[in-house]
Every structure is written in C-alpha cells, then in structure tokens.
Amino acid sequence: MIKKIVAAAVLFIAVPLIASDVVLPALTGPVVDKAGVLTREQIIKLSAISREFEKVKGSQIAVCIVPTVQPLPIEDFGIKLAEKWKIGRAKISDGIIIIVAKNDRKMRIEVGRGLEGIITDLMAGRIISRIMAPEFRKGNFFNGIEGAMEAMIALINRGELPGISSSEAAADTGVSGRILGITLIVFAVILVILFIVMRKVLPSLLMLAGSYIAVFAAFRVIGTTLTVGESIGITSVIMVHICLFALGAKYALGGSGSSSGSYSSSDSSYSSSSSASYSGGGGDFGGGGSSGDW
Amino acid sequence: MKKIITLIAAVAAVFSLTSCGYNTMQANEEEVLAKWGDVEAAYQRRMDLIPNLVEVVKGYAAHEKDTLTAVTDARSKAGSFQVSKDVMDNPAALQKFQSIQGELSSALSKLMVLVEKYPDLKANQNFMDLQHQLEGTENRINVARVRYNEAVQKFNTSIRTFPNSITNSMLLHLKLKEPFKAQEGAATAPKVNIR
Numbered sequence: 001m002i003k004k005i006v007a008a009a010v011l012f013i014a015v016p017l018i019a020s021d022v023v024l025p026a027l028t029g030p031v032v033d034k035a036g037v038l039t040r041e042q043i044i045k046l047s048a049i050s051r052e053f054e055k056v057k058g059s060q061i062a063v064c065i066v067p068t069v070q071p072l073p074i075e076d077f078g079i080k081l082a083e084k085w086k087i088g089r090a091k092i093s094d095g096i097i098i099i100v101a102k103n104d105r106k107m108r109i110e111v112g113r114g115l116e117g118i119i120t121d122l123m124a125g126r127i128i129s130r131i132m133a134p135e136f137r138k139g140n141f142f143n144g145i146e147g148a149m150e151a152m153i154a155l156i157n158r159g160e161l162p163g164i165s166s167s168e169a170a171a172d173t174g175v176s177g178r179i180l181g182i183t184l185i186v187f188a189v190i191l192v193i194l195f196i197v198m199r200k201v202l203p204s205l206l207m208l209a210g211s212y213i214a215v216f217a218a219f220r221v222i223g224t225t226l227t228v229g230e231s232i233g234i235t236s237v238i239m240v241h242i243c244l245f246a247l248g249a250k251y252a253l254g255g256s257g258s259s260s261g262s263y264s265s266s267d268s269s270y271s272s273s274s275s276a277s278y279s280g281g282g283g284d285f286g287g288g289g290s291s292g293d294w
Numbered sequence: 295m296k297k298i299i300t301l302i303a304a305v306a307a308v309f310s311l312t313s314c315g316y317n318t319m320q321a322n323e324e325e326v327l328a329k330w331g332d333v334e335a336a337y338q339r340r341m342d343l344i345p346n347l348v349e350v351v352k353g354y355a356a357h358e359k360d361t362l363t364a365v366t367d368a369r370s371k372a373g374s375f376q377v378s379k380d381v382m383d384n385p386a387a388l389q390k391f392q393s394i395q396g397e398l399s400s401a402l403s404k405l406m407v408l409v410e411k412y413p414d415l416k417a418n419q420n421f422m423d424l425q426h427q428l429e430g431t432e433n434r435i436n437v438a439r440v441r442y443n444e445a446v447q448k449f450n451t452s453i454r455t456f457p458n459s460i461t462n463s464m465l466l467h468l469k470l471k472e473p474f475k476a477q478e479g480a481a482t483a484p485k486v487n488i489r
Contacts, residue, residue, distance in 0.1 A: 121430030287437030
C-alpha cells in the first residue's frame with residue numbers, strides 16, 4: 001500500500017519535471033557556455049564585465065552559448081530562456097541575453113522590456129550584423145560577444161534608466177497593501193460577528209454599516225473599487241458563512257475544518273542560481289531584440 | 295462556550311473568504327486585459343512600419359503594383375477596423391480581428407518574397423533596418439499572442455472551477471475569454487530572414 005502511494009507520488013513529481021525544461025540551460029553565472037567555445041579566462045573576463053556593469057548601472061547582461069536550439073526557432077528559445085532566467089531588475093526589466101547557437105550558426109540578442117527604447121530592434125540588429133557576425137565568421141566568439149556587450153553598455157549609459165536602489169522599493173508596495181486589505185477584511189468579519197451577537201438594535205446596525213465600509217475599503221486598498229451593492233453582497237456572504245459555521249460548530253462540536261484555499265505567492269522563488277551566486281532580478285521580456293546568423 | 299464558537303466561526307469565515315476567489319478572478323481578468331493591450335500594441339507597431347516599408351520597396355520595384363497595393367489595402371483595412379471593447383468575450387469579433395490581421399500578414403509575406411528578386415533593394419541600408427524592425431515586430435506579436443492565450447487559459451480556468459464559479463455567478467458575472475486560434479494566417483506570417 002505504502003509502496004503504491006510512494007510510486008504514485010514519484011510519478012506525479014517526475015512527469016512534469018521530465019516534460020518541461022528539456023533544453024533550457026541553467027543560469028550558473030552571467031556567462032553560460034554549453035558549447036565550449038570560450039576558454040575559462042574568457043568566461044571570467046566576460047562575467048566580470050557583466051557583473052561590473054550591474055554594480056554600476058543595475059542592468060544585467062547574460063550570455064548563453066549552446067550547441068543548438070533545435071527544434072525551436074532561436075526566437076522561441078530566446079523568449080523561453082528569458083522567462084526562465086528573468087534577467088534584469090523586476091519592474092524596470094533592464095535585462096539583456098545574448099544567445100549563440102554554435103552549430104546552427106545563429107545568434108540573438110534578447111532585450112528586456114525596459115530597454116526596448118534604448119536598444120531598439122534596429123540597434124540590436126546592427127550590433128549583430130556589424131559587430132558579432134564578422135567576428136564569429138573568423139571564429140572569434142569572444143571578440144564578437146565582448147564587442148556586443150561593450151556596444152550595448154555604451155547605449156545604456158547614454159540612455160536614461162532608474163538608479164540602483166529603486167527596484168526594491170517598487171517591488172514591495174504590493175505586499176503591504178495586501179496586508180492592509182486582509183486586516184480590513186478581518187475587521188469587517190469582527191464587525192459582522194458583533195452585529196450577530198449583539199442584542200441592542202442601534203449599535204448592531206452601526207456595526208453592520210461599519211463592516212460594509214471596511215469591506216469596501218479593503219478591496220479599494222487591494223486595487224478593486226466596489227459598488228455599494230457589491231460590498232453589501234460580500235458582507236452578506238461573510239455573514240452567511242459565519243452563520244453556517246456557527247451552526248456547524250454548534251451541532252458538530254469541534255467544528256468541521258474548512259480547507260483553506262491554496263495561496264499562490266506571486267513567484268517569489270529565485271530563479272536557479274548556483275556556484276558564484278548569480279540570478280536574474282525578475283526582469284520581463286516581450287520579444288524585443290533581433291536575431292541573425294553568420 | 296459561546297465565545298469559543300464565535301471565535302471558531304470568525305477564523306473559519308476568514309479562511310473561507312480567502313478561498314472564494316473573488317480577488318483572484320479579478321486579478322486574472324486584469325491580466326487578460328493587460329495582455330490584450332500588448333497584442334494590440336504589437337499589431338499597431340507593425341502597421342506603423344508598413345508605410346515606410348512600402349515607400350522603400352517602391353524606390354526599387356515601383357512596377358510591382360499588385361503586391362504593393364495588396365499590402366497598402368490590407369493595412370488600411372486593418373487600420374480602419376474598430377476593435378470593439380468586447381473583442382475578448384466575443385468569438386466572432388476576435389475571429390474577425392484575427393482574419394484581418396492575417397490578411398495583412400500574408401500580403402506582407404508576399405512582399406518579402408518579391409524582395410528576393412531585387413538584390414539592390416536587399417542591400418539598401420534603409421530596407422535592412424526596416425527588415426530588422428519588422429522581424430522584431432513579428433516576434434513581439436507572436437510573444438504577445440502566446441502570453442494573451444496563457445492569461446486567457448488561466449482566467450477561464452479560474453472562473454470555471456469551484457468555488458470561484460459560485461462567487462462568479464453570484465457577484466462578478468465575468469464572461470469566458472476567447473483565445474487566439476492557430477490558423478492559416480499564423481503559418482504564413484512573414485518569416486523575414488535576411489543576410
């Protein structure tokens with residue numbers, strides 16, 4: 001019996017793992033070379049350029065070299081990789097991924113949403129055809145990639161991006177709002193309970209009115225404006241719930257435990273990072289950039 | 295005793311409320327709307343590129359009137375098409391939107407095939423720049439559509455499943471959203487490969 005359950009559990013966990021992420025390499029550092037075209041020193045040098053720039057400007061530049069992106073087109077590979085790596089700061093989305101598919105002789109510059117105005121498709125295309133392609137044809141992968149990085153760093157330095165610290169501030173406002181909203185809902189629930197429990201008419205009606213307002217305010221804080229009808233509706237739902245649970249608790253002393261809903265946090269897990277602790281900051285990509293071959 | 299019952303009831307009520315899905319469904323709908331905005335922006339971006347593209351091609355291949363007018367016509371048709379607010383809830387409206395943009399895609403791809411006959415045009419810097427931009431735009435359209443469909447799927451699932459379905463029918467009355475369907479137009483979207 002236990003064996004069966006374990007087997008089922010293993011199957012449940014293993015199948016999705018095998019089905020997804022067949023080809024995407026893990027983000028082990030700013031430069032991931034799965035095709036072995038760079039020497040160790042070259043990887044260190046390129047990584048240093050990327051890390052240094054991130055320190056100064058905040059933007060992340062990552063490099064991914066693979067033998068092939070088959071069976072996907074390099075554009076699809078690029079966006080999938082971007083979704084996995086999340087290079088660039090959250091909200092600002094100032095990440096860049098340089099993708100090189102060695103055997104396909106194809107490359108792509110994937111540009112984060114926040115940089116689309118600075119590194120336009122046009123500029124990315126020019127960097128590919130004028131800097132990367134000529135060097136790649138000579139077999140100088142390092143020079144091509146370094147040149148592309150330097151060119152993009154120069155572009156970003158000329159453009160206007162938010163400073164280093166502003167990303168953290170932007171990311172946290174949502175959470176505190178949610179906490180306030182939940183607090184207000186709890187407050188509303190308490191008011192409703194008081195309304196039910198209380199004997200005197202006038203104060204109890206005040207409690208009820210207060211709970212409507214609390215519900216309204218709670219949703220307002222979370223980001224939805226309710227109509228009067230809707231807030232009354234929700235409060236009534238709360239009330240019905242409470243009455244039902246009170247009844248349930250009365251008859252089946254000890255109460256039936258309601259299964260609390262699954263609460264999915266908004267993707268707070270950090271994307272894969274390992275050896276030298278490098279990870280994407282949560283940047284968003286919308287398909288900007290350019291592709292080319294050599 | 296009474297106090298304990300009230301306490302249990304309060305805790306239970308809070309938990310059951312967080313799982314009724316009221317906020318989740320609305321957040322999911324907002325996401326669909328946002329993703330649709332991206333879809334429209336990407337298509338608009340493509341339309342903005344076309345006049346320049348036609349102009350550059352004319353400089354080298356003015357006598358290819360049929361292909362050029364086909365692109366111009368398809369563009370003005372797409373430009374004058376009013377995307378209604380309910381396009382996401384309405385299968386027919388989305389179908390219409392998709393077929394009009396699909397016509398533009400196929401006209402564009404014919405233009406790009408034609409360009410192959412004119413080496414001078416292909417070497418023109420202006421044209422090469424436009425091609426980069428067109429490629430980028432086609433890719434953005436693709437990404438925006440995929441993400442819109444993902445958002446739609448998430449939203450539709452969230453309003454159909456219990457207990458959200460009850461909350462929805464009682465309070466929100468949100469309608470199912472329509473995803474893009476893979477169609478002929480998608481297959482013939484111009485795959486502009488240069489160099």
